[in-house]
Amino acid sequence: xxxxxxxxxxxxxxxxxxxxxxxxxxxxxxxxxxxxxxxxxxxxxxxxxxxxxxxxxxxxxxxxxxxxxxxxxxxxxxxxxxxxxxxxxxxxxxxxxxxxxxxxxxxxxxxxxxxxxxxxxxxxxxxxxxxxxxxxxxxxxxxxxxxxxxxxxxxxxxxxxxxxxxxxxxxxxxxxxxxxxxxxxxxxxxxxxxxxxxxxxxxxxxxxxxxxxxxxxxxxxxxxxxxxxxxxxxxxxxxxxxxxxxxxxxxxxxxxxxxxxxxxxxxxxxxxxxxxxxxxxxxxxxxxxxxxxxxxxxxxxxxxxxxxxxxxxxxxxxxxxxxxxxxxxxx
Amino acid sequence: xxxxxxxxxxxxxxxxxxxxxxxxxxxxxxxxxxxxxxxxxxxxxxxxxxxxxxxxxxxxxxxxxxxxxxxxxxxxxxxxxxxxxxxxxxxxxxxxxxxxxxxxxxxxxxxxxxxxxxxxxxxxxxxxxxxxxxxxxxxxxxxxxxxxxxxxxxxxxxxxxxxxxxxxxxxxxxxxxxxxxxxxxxxxxxxxxxxxxxxxxxxxxxxxxxxxxxxxxxxxxxxxxxxxxxxxxxxxxxxxxxxxxxxxxxxxxxxxxxxxxxxxxxxxxxxxxxxxxxxxxxxxxxxxxxxxxxxxxxxxxxxxxxxxxxxxxxxxxxxxxxxxxxxxxxx
Numbered sequence: 001x002x003x004x005x006x007x008x009x010x011x012x013x014x015x016x017x018x019x020x021x022x023x024x025x026x027x028x029x030x031x032x033x034x035x036x037x038x039x040x041x042x043x044x045x046x047x048x049x050x051x052x053x054x055x056x057x058x059x060x061x062x063x064x065x066x067x068x069x070x071x072x073x074x075x076x077x078x079x080x081x082x083x084x085x086x087x088x089x090x091x092x093x094x095x096x097x098x099x100x101x102x103x104x105x106x107x108x109x110x111x112x113x114x115x116x117x118x119x120x121x122x123x124x125x126x127x128x129x130x131x132x133x134x135x136x137x138x139x140x141x142x143x144x145x146x147x148x149x150x151x152x153x154x155x156x157x158x159x160x161x162x163x164x165x166x167x168x169x170x171x172x173x174x175x176x177x178x179x180x181x182x183x184x185x186x187x188x189x190x191x192x193x194x195x196x197x198x199x200x201x202x203x204x205x206x207x208x209x210x211x212x213x214x215x216x217x218x219x220x221x222x223x224x225x226x227x228x229x230x231x232x233x234x235x236x237x238x239x240x241x242x243x244x245x246x247x248x249x250x251x252x253x254x255x256x257x258x259x260x261x262x263x264x265x266x267x268x269x270x271x272x273x274x275x276x277x278x279x280x281x282x283x284x285x286x287x288x289x290x291x292x293x294x295x296x297x298x299x300x301x302x303x304x305x306x307x308x309x310x311x312x313x314x315x316x317x318x319x320x321x322x323x324x325x326x327x328x329x330x331x
Numbered sequence: 332x333x334x335x336x337x338x339x340x341x342x343x344x345x346x347x348x349x350x351x352x353x354x355x356x357x358x359x360x361x362x363x364x365x366x367x368x369x370x371x372x373x374x375x376x377x378x379x380x381x382x383x384x385x386x387x388x389x390x391x392x393x394x395x396x397x398x399x400x401x402x403x404x405x406x407x408x409x410x411x412x413x414x415x416x417x418x419x420x421x422x423x424x425x426x427x428x429x430x431x432x433x434x435x436x437x438x439x440x441x442x443x444x445x446x447x448x449x450x451x452x453x454x455x456x457x458x459x460x461x462x463x464x465x466x467x468x469x470x471x472x473x474x475x476x477x478x479x480x481x482x483x484x485x486x487x488x489x490x491x492x493x494x495x496x497x498x499x500x501x502x503x504x505x506x507x508x509x510x511x512x513x514x515x516x517x518x519x520x521x522x523x524x525x526x527x528x529x530x531x532x533x534x535x536x537x538x539x540x541x542x543x544x545x546x547x548x549x550x551x552x553x554x555x556x557x558x559x560x561x562x563x564x565x566x567x568x569x570x571x572x573x574x575x576x577x578x579x580x581x582x583x584x585x586x587x588x589x590x591x592x593x594x595x596x597x598x599x600x601x602x603x604x605x606x607x608x609x610x611x612x613x614x615x616x617x618x619x620x621x622x623x624x625x626x627x628x629x630x631x632x633x634x635x636x637x638x639x640x641x642x643x644x645x646x647x648x649x650x651x652x653x654x655x656x657x658x659x660x661x662x
Contacts, residue, residue, distance in 0.1 A: 025624025180634070183618070185516065185540035191622040199628045206632040207625075209516035209618055211541035211574025215639035218576065243542025245549065246581060253580050287514070287540055290621050291522040293356025294538075297530045301537040303511070308546035 005154035005200050007052045008059070010119060015059045019046045020155055024196035035064035035078045042085040042092075045187060049156020050230045051125050051263060054091030057082045058118035061099040065111040075103050075110070087278045088239055088307045090231035094265045095121055122158045128263040128321035129159030133169035136226075136319040139259060140175035144223040147180045147213065147251075150241035151193035152228035152261065163226040163261040164194060166319055171203050178204040180222055184241060185210055186286040186304065210243050217254035225251045226319075229262035236312030237274025238262075242305050248314035257316040264322045274309035282306045336485040336531050338383045339390070341450060346390045350377045351486055355527035366395035366409045373416040373423075376518060380487020381561045382456050382594060385422030388413045389449035392430040396442040406434050406441070418609045419570055419638045421562035425596045426452055453489045459594040459652035460490030464500035467557075467650040470590060471506035475554040478511045478544065478582075481572035482524035483559035483592065494557040494592040495525060497650060502534050509535040511553055515572060516541055517617040517635065541574050548585035556582045557650075560593035567643030568605025569593075573636050579645035588647040595653045605640035613637045 009016040009029075015038065017030040030041055038060035041047050047056045064070060064078030079096050086092060102117050103110065140146075146167055150156075153164030160168060170176040179198055184190035191207055198205035208216060216222060225247055229238045238244075238260050251258040271277060284302035288294050318325040340347040340360075346369065348361040361372055369391035372378050378387045395401060395409030410427050417423060433448050434441065471477075477498055481487075484495030491499060501507040510529055515521035522538055529536035539547060547553060556578055562570045569575075569591050582589040602608060615633035619625050649656040 023624070024622070024628065182542075183516065183622075185514065185542055188622060191618075191625070195622075195625065195631055196628070199630060204630075204632070206634050207618060208634050209541070209573070211513075211516055211577050212634065212636065212639075214577035214580055215573065215636060216634070218639075242540070242546065246542050246545035246577065249545055249584050250577060250580055253584065287538060291355070291514075291519060291526075293354070294522070294526065297355065297527070299530060299535075300526050301535070303537050303539050303543065303547070305543065305546060308543075308549075 005197055007047055007049070007155045008055055008122065008158060010059060010122065015063060017041050017047050017056065018155070020048060020193060021046055023192050033063055033066065035060045035067065035081070038063060039081050039085050048189070049151060050089035050091045050228065050266060051157040051162065052155070053086060053089050054095040055122045055125055055158040057092050058095045058099060058121040061096070062111070062115040062118040065114045070111070072103060086280060088230045088280045090266050090268045091263070125157055125263070126159030129157050129161055129165045131321035132162060132261055132263070132319050133160060133165050135324050136166035136261060137170055137173060137175060139317065139319065139324065140170045141223065142175060143177040144175060145178050145180065145221060146176055147182070147216065147222045147225040147247065148194060149182045149190060149227045149244055149247050150184045151189040151197065153194060153197040155193050155197060156228065162228040162263070163259070164197060166261050167226060168201050168203060171201070178206065180206050180208055180216060182213055182243065182247070183207065183209045184243060189241065210246070213247050214250045217250055217256050222256060224257050224259065226259045226261055229260050229266050230307055231277050232260070232262060232267045232318070233271040233274045233277065234267070234269055235273045236315060236318070238310045238312070238315065239274060239277045239279070239307045240310065242308050245308040245310045248310040252314045258314060259317050259319055260315050261319040264320045274311065277309055280306040336528055338378055338380070338486045339386055339453065339489060341390060341453065346394060348372050348378050348387065349486070351379060351524060352377055354523050364394055364397065366391045366398065366412070369394060370412050370416050379520070380482060381420035381422045381559065381597060382488040382493065383486070384417060384420055385426040386453045386456055386489040388423050389426045389430060389452040392427070393442070393446040393449040396445045401442070403434060417611060419561050419611045421597050421599045422594070456488055456594070457490030460488050460492055460496045462652035463493060463592055463594070463650050464491060464496050466655050467497035467592060468501055468504060468506060470648065470650065470655065471501045472554065473506060474508040475506060476509050476511065476552060477507055478513070478547065478553045478556040478578065479525060480513045480521060480558045480575055480578050481515045482520040482528065484525060484528040486524050486528060487559065493559040493594070495528060497592050498557060499532050499534060502532070509537065511537050511539055511547060513544055513574065513578065514538065514540045515574060520572065541577070544578055545581045548581055548587050553587060555588050555590065557590045557592055560591050560597050561638055562608050563591070563593060563598045563649070564602040564605045564608060565600055566604045567646060567649070569641045569643070569646065570605060570608045570610070570638045571641065573639050576639040576641045579641040583645045589645060590648050590650055591646050592650040595651045605642065608640055611637040
């Protein structure tokens with residue numbers, strides 16, 4: 001069952017990271033005691049999903065403190081290194097701030113205190129997922145078909161997930177009967193991860209390519225769309241995986257309610273609007289990979305933003321671990 | 332230059348079909364004197380694009396008449412066979428009607444008359460493309476960046492193309508400076524064919540995944556979107572490659588003009604609205620192919636409609652070979 005799907009496991013001495021690049025074909029764990037391995041796992045998308053990145057980064061700092069010849073200075077540069085991995089998600093920076101404060105406070109057994117803090121962050125994220133699942137339940141009717149985007153389940157968090165966690169919980173309570181998962185090009189988190197997680201949970205799942213969402217919603221086949229978030233500005237503008245904006249705008253026109261599910265730590269109160277959210281652009285190879293032969297034409301350009309920003313007007317509600325926030329918004 | 336890109340060539344004795352499944356990696360021609368090879372080339376997408384399918388089908392009927400032991404009955408069943416290949420495009424049925432009338436009229440040298448008719452259909456399609464290119468020119472401002480979807484160029488027609496033909500013509504006249512090509516999952520006609528055609532034409536091209544179109548249009552990077560059509564109902568509702576509806580709805584919200592480019596033979600006057608257009612559903616394998624490992628999970632469902640229907644309210648104008656049609660529409 002889905003409760004067993006985990007992105008990250010601390011086994012007492014080392015961190016185990018499920019290598020999501022190899023799913024759904026193979027279930028392989030990266031085992032490490034090194035901060036740099038964690039940083040690279042984040043950069044290469046072996047671990048991804050804003051909350052899971054935060055949890056991994058917490059362990060990354062803890063591992064840095066346990067490395068040979070660790071000093072406050074090396075731990076601080078580990079924090080800088082981890083902060084450089086992915087620019088868009090906010091949980092990462094939130095967790096690194098928490099860890100930095102532990103370092104700044106100083107005192108005895110810093111490695112021990114950092115590790116306990118990392119474990120606590122992990123557990124708190126799992127609890128936060130359960131809270132979102134419970135708060136989200138009342139948003140559903142009965143036996144709904146829902147659309148989701150990217151992967152926002154156990155693989156993306158330290159618990160059962162954000163949007164997919166809410167959906168799985170609603171499925172167990174008869175509120176959801178099936179999921180449509182968008183492929184989520186170019187990395188395919190929907191096709192590779194969400195579909196796999198739904199199978200593990202026994203939740204009926206239909207895979208579609210991203211460009212089918214309009215026809216799907218226009219046809220009345222889904223009653224609701226739920227997505228996660230990487231960062232939410234004070235006014236509600238939400239950055240999430242590239243393509244989220246497309247689903248939101250199409251849902252809006254088709255009058256399909258569109259929910260953002262995220263822990264409260266995803267809100268960046270320093271940003272007035274989505275305009276300030278930095279958008280990571282990734283390697284064109286991610287896009288080109290499925291089209292053999294294009295490498296012969298170096299004049300072909302690729303635009304590969306990893307995220308987009310959905311203006312708040314397209315969002316029906318925010319399902320957070322502190323409750324459901326509806327318009328009018330008072331962030 | 333692009334003038335040399337051709338999807339279909341009649342060389343006097345046999346039909347040459349550029350095998351588009353192998354592009355952009357390899358340029359390989361299928362050479363045939365058999366109707367059944369043409370039918371299979373259409374079914375397997377070796378040749379695709381509504382006008383090109385029509386042209387190929389014309390030659391298919393002509394080839395059936397030249398086969399050994401051909402009779403009026405075998406030619407008629409060849410027409411039935413060709414009609415069974417793809418249900419959505421209308422040019423196919425239009426061409427087969429024309430060819431059927433030649434058969435029905437009877438008389439001497441039926442094979443010769445069918446071949447001349449097929450060649451005439453091919454030439455007429457090339458002329459029709461030029462007419463659309465000329466009519467379309469006035470829709471553009473100067474040095475625009477435009478978005479296009481699927482492939483609607485020389486590879487999709489018997490001439491320079493429909494939407495991409497208009498764009499290439501506008502490029503030569505300084506009205507267009509660059510193209511954004513959507514990948515067009517699951518078959519990738521944008522990534523594989525449009526990008527390749529733009530390279531051949533020296534037209535700067537940027538490839539994006541389909542789910543990036545919203546962020547692209549929201550950002551103001553494109554001034555116009557142009558697509559082709561497989562069938563247009565009397566009220567203007569347009570069926571085209573799956574994902575076209577998505578581009579149309581997003582363009583509408585972003586106030587980006589959205590043009591449908593198609594020969595007048597794409598209009599099906601027997602249909603009051605898009606609701607009557609049959610939508611082909613294709614093999615789930617087309618979607619699953621890029622996600623190795625999913626085949627291990629037979630419970631995963633796939634929805635793979637090959638086309639969607641764009642309601643006329645999202646369409647700014649129809650650029651046809653008889654002129655530009657604007658709202659209010661009088662079809």
